[in-house]
Amino acid sequence: MSDDQVTLDAEAKALEAPADHKDELRLWLRLLTCANLIEGTVRRRLRESFDETLPRFDLMAQLDRASDGMTLSELAQRMMVSNGNLTALVERLVEAGQVSRRASPSDRRAQVVALTQAGRRAFRRMADAHEEWIAELMAGLNQRDVDDMMRILGKMKLSARRAAEKDIVS
Amino acid sequence: MSDDQVTLDAEAKALEAPADHKDELRLWLRLLTCANLIEGTVRRRLRESFDETLPRFDLMAQLDRASDGMTLSELAQRMMVSNGNLTALVERLVEAGQVSRRASPSDRRAQVVALTQAGRRAFRRMADAHEEWIAELMAGLNQRDVDDMMRILGKMKLSARRAAEKDIVS
DNA sequence: GCCATTTATTTTATGCTTAAAACATATCTG
């Protein structure tokens, strides 16, 4: 490997131009394309097969993992959406009888939301289909690809979180 | 390799349970987490540094690559958003003087949109910062990670597109 | 116990997004 050449090129550039990050940019664009492609397909199929929206499905997926329910703030954090977003979303799901809402026993400011029995039943049906759809969309990957990507995405998640938190904490 | 064992297990399962696709599901959730983390950071910084929104930036990015502009339909397809979505988005950018809009010479239904000079100038400033942000968010990856992931995402893109198009073409 | 700060939620204003319907123009087919 010609490290000298790399170093010389890098130094030659550093004097007049900023570092080149085209590879990372291309990676990001491709990641985004894949995410949009998959998310769009899931969104469409959820609507066509179950007359349900993706945000509602995502919300139910979080509640499905917490049998005792959770507060709105906790839900917002896990879903990575703003608090205000949940107010209306939860309201509609409560109206539809899929989510229950009760005051927190320990904190009079907070509300605990949870899946109703009907909500859990509906979610489970959708989740089974959803799992199949994801597998179908990723059918072109072999186990090695899945494992490799899982590992690299783990690193990316850490890296991105560190950079993102720098903005907020300070 | 014990193919027999694999086959037996698979057959034993097939009788009572559907195939297990947990790995793909986990991969999808992690991919989504990364995408949301990065996209959210970019969105916030665009607003804080340039008082600009991500959809507007994305639109300008597409136009930056087509110096002669393109029609709304072509733009919608490249951005992977609905046509109706663009009407208002373009309208606001035209108002802001960043995008121009003219009738297509060859098709009286169509309009061609393009960046104005001011729009191009503004976009270039933002794009430089954006490239740095992406590199920072992905700083935890080495070149090998970037290359590996790029390759696997290429496979995923093909795979997802095939599955997605199955729904629509029919 | 009181005041400052933090935390939980809602409200408001604005913008993004979609699907579906409506409309206009192009293109194809017989």
Next chain:
DNA sequence: CAGATATGTTTTAAGCATAAAATAAATGGC
């Protein structure tokens, strides 16, 4: 060339999303 079909765009109705401000309750320091 006429009618059918396809394509380009806008409109409509509904829902999703954010930031920022407002409100309410909890917590911490003194």
